Amino acid sequence: MKMPLSQKVLFYILLTIFAVLVFFPVAYAFLISFMTPQEVLMGNILPRSFSFGNYEQAFERLPLLRYLLNSFVVSTIVMAGQVLVCAMAAYVFVFLPFRGSNLIFFLFISTMMIPWEATMIPNFLLVQGFGWTNTYMALTLPFFASAFGTFLLRQHFLTIPYELYEAAQIGGVGKLKFFWKVVLPMSKTSVITLGAYSFLTTWNMYLWPLLTTTNDTVRTVQIGIRQLQSNESATDWGVVMAGVMIIILPTLILLFLGQKQLQKGLTQGAIK
Amino acid sequence: MKLWKRSVNVRVGLLYLLPSIILFSMFVFYPMAKTIYLSFFLTNQNGLPVYFNGIENYTYIFSSDExxxxxxATLLFVIYxxxxSVLIALIMAILANEKLKGIGFYRTIFSSTMGISVAASAVVWLFLFHPSVGAFNNILKAINLPAVQWLLDPEWALLSVSLTTIWMNIGxxxxxxxxxxxxxxxxxxxxxxxxxxxxxxxxxxITIPLLSPTLFFIITISLINTFQSFGQIxxxxxxxxxxxxNLVVYSIYKEAFVNYQFGTASAQAIVLFAVVLIVTILQFKFGERKVHYQ
Known part of the structure; x- marks a missing residue:
């Protein structure tokens, strides 16, 4: 089916308008990140030169490298932990159902209706009581179990023929081996989706790190950018925007690489 | 022996479920119960309940103007x-679903805000809203309109924050x-x-009826997420x-971690929980009926 040229042009115009509107704040911040305070003050749109002075400044004024490393470590741990914990739970619900396992499944799913913010006060007290303030433990462990993740993986595991499991049982393949060598590799799409999603959400987490970090040891970039903004914005927006560019780069790259995957995986989990 | 063998799924199953059960209990179920518990108490500086207050905390918050x-404000914010954000995303998705050359590029741009954190987005928009050097007032000045105090004028602030949030959610x-x-x-x-x-x-x-389950899902998720907005505020x-x-999560945060009133903060948290629960149930009760499944 061929689209008439006029219609095609119309589509491109609309697409471009939306693209400009959506991307304008980021593009503008990118340009600002190369400007001196005077240029910002004059309301310039293009910087006089693309020098990385502001980026160097951002690294000098904040332990940004430390924060980046922290964010990377925290996000990676949550990603791995969440995929593993959720996959193990989903495996039971699909391949090892027992009397009452459905009830447990619904109990897990019901946690989706509890907003994290409604439980943050006791969680904060708990983590503080364990002496976990300013540790990776506080930033990672609470997020390993996830109703969304369990649900997403369960949906995918359901598409694996149960006969395969029975055959493996008869063939003497252990349950752990079947999980590790068959189920996980066969669910690569969903595992990657969940991994990318949990990395992204952890990297972008704001309120919890704000509560549980009081110094630089494990503080993440999101809190760093807040610091940079409140210290510098009166004087130097260029440096602040350089900081913004540095912290959004990793997630933007991840999103661009995994966009197709995420889109497929998220809708699968949502609809079926 | 037979029973031992028959119960193998239970034993192995529970073992695999153990991490989830422990973690959910520790970080969701126990804190939820504790929030309910704390909401009936006055607490001291360390967050320890010292005085049973009955439903006083609830009557207090509901009678407080704050x-x-x-x-x-939260309700208005959700309505704005x-x-x-769903409508704009829907239009963008319909456009980006056409088979055109270079459509991948547009899809990447359209989804980009998902990769940008709340903190980074808020900082960028803080600059756009800046009274004297921000882009919005520069544009207004260029077309000879008076400057707007986007974030400083109580008439505009909630709209400005909503605008930022719409942009953040579009991806x-x-x-x-x-x-x-x-x-x-x-x-x-x-x-x-x-x-x-x-x-x-x-x-x-064709498109809208068959898309209704997805729209239903995204509206539910958006509602829940929007009630929980914090970073941009x-x-x-x-x-x-x-x-x-002063959206509800920000209010809870201030009450608990600035004023150290864990009791009343917990009561607010329970209200937040109840609202999210009711919205979800209503959505499923009334939304689901209008949804067309393929």
Whole structure:
């Protein structure tokens, strides 16, 4: 089916308008990140030169490298932990159902209706009581179990023929081996989706790190950018925007690489 | 022996479920119960309950102007944010679902805000809203309109924060809706074209009905997420001016971690929980009926 040229042009115009509107704040911040305070003050749109002075400044004024490393470590741990914990739970619900396992499944799913913010006060007290303030433990462990993740993986595991499991049982393949060598590799799409999603959400987490970090040891970039903004914005927006560019780069790259995957995986989990 | 063998699924199953059970108990169920418990107490500086207060905390928050105002602001914020961000994302997804050259580029741009954190987005928008050097006032000046105090004027602040939030949500909404569109069977459109249906007829008769489960899902998720907004408030307005953007999570945060009133903060948290629960149930009760499943 061929689209008439006029219609095609119309589509491109609309697409471009939306693209400009959506991307304008980021593009503008990118340009600002190369400007001196005077240029910002004059309301310039293009910087006089693309020098990385502001980026160097951002690294000098904040332990940004430390924060980046922290964010990377925290996000990676949550990603791995969440995929593993959720996959193990989903495996039971699909391949090892027992009397009452459905009830447990619904109990897990019901946690989706509890907003994290409604439980943050006791969680904060708990983590503080364990002496976990300013540790990776506080930033990672609470997020390993996830109703969304369990649900997403369960949906995918359901598409694996149960006969395969029975055959493996008869063939003497252990349950752990079947999980590790068959189920996980066969669910690569969903595992990657969940991994990318949990990395992204952890990297972008704001309120919890704000509560549980009081110094630089494990503080993440999101809190760093807040610091940079409140210290510098009166004087130097260029440096602040350089900081913004540095912290959004990793997630933007991840999103661009995994966009197709995420889109497929998220809708699968949502609809079926 | 037979029983031992028959119960193998239970034993192995529970072992695999153990991490989830422990973690959910520790970080969701126990804290939820504790929040309910704390909401009936007055607490000391260390968050320890010292005095049983009955439902006093609840009567207190519901009679306080501050909390009532916070609920009103939150409701308005949700009304400003959710419908618009879903609608814009829907239009973008329909456009980006066309098979055109270079469409991948547009899809990447459209989904990009999902990769940008709340903190980073808020800082960027803080600059756009800046009274003297911000882009918005520069544009207004260029077309000879008076400057707007986006974040400092109580009339504008909530709208400004909503605008930021709409932008932040578009990426995720777009990605989910586009996924829903791509699940629709291609042949339906082909037969409709043969029957002579135009672009908008197809949109109304095929796309929207078949997309309704996805739309239902994204509206529910957006509602829940919007009720929980915090980062943009903390960075853009700190709840002000004159509490016009003091959304409920920010209010809880202030009550608990600035004023150290864990009791009343917990009561507010329970209200938040109840609202989210009711919205979810209503959505499923009334939304689900209007949804067309393929």
């Amino acid at each position: 909390f009532r105002n916070s609920m009103k 944010t959710v419908p618009v 995720f909404n777009f990605l989910v809706i586009l996924g829903g569109l791509q699940n629709i069977d291609e042949s339906l459109y082909e037969s409709a074209t043969i029957d002579g249906a135009g672009y908008f007829t197809k949109l109304r008769r 903390d960075i853009l307005t700190k709840g002000g001016p004159i509490q016009s953007t």
